[in-house]
Amino acid sequence: MLAPLIEEKERLLLTSEVRSSPERLRELLTEDFFEIGSSGRLLYKEEDTNTMDLGDIDVSLSDFHLDVIREDVVLATYRTENHTTGTNALRSSIWVRIDGTWKMKFHQGTPIP
Numbered sequence: 001m002l003a004p005l006i007e008e009k010e011r012l013l014l015t016s017e018v019r020s021s022p023e024r025l026r027e028l029l030t031e032d033f034f035e036i037g038s039s040g041r042l043l044y045k046e047e048d049t050n051t052m053d054l055g056d057i058d059v060s061l062s063d064f065h066l067d068v069i070r071e072d073v074v075l076a077t078y079r080t081e082n083h084t085t086g087t088n089a090l091r092s093s094i095w096v097r098i099d100g101t102w103k104m105k106f107h108q109g110t111p112i113p
Helices: 002-012 022-028
Strands: 029-036 042-044 059-070 073-082 088-098 101-111
Touching: 002 022, 002 059, 002 073, 002 088, 002 101, 022 029, 022 101
Parallel strands: 029 101
Antiparallel strands: 029 042, 059 073, 073 088, 088 101
């Protein structure tokens, strides 16, 4: 099934190992990836291809849901809890299948007041 695969990839993107590795990030993100973070920060992969480091976080993921937009495009939505700051966010990601591999094209985090 597709939902467990995409959820696993989302969880990988929350790990320090992947977040600090440009090589691992290239495996999971499209060339034109961009993010609107829960902090309001804009991140574009093309600007940081060789030095991209998303930093360490202590976050857990819950309430994962996947909607199929097309056979090669899906929307993932879920909640995160940051254990360091105590903040929560609603998150959404668009994943696309490129040459048989699912990669994240867009991500947004919205703080929950």
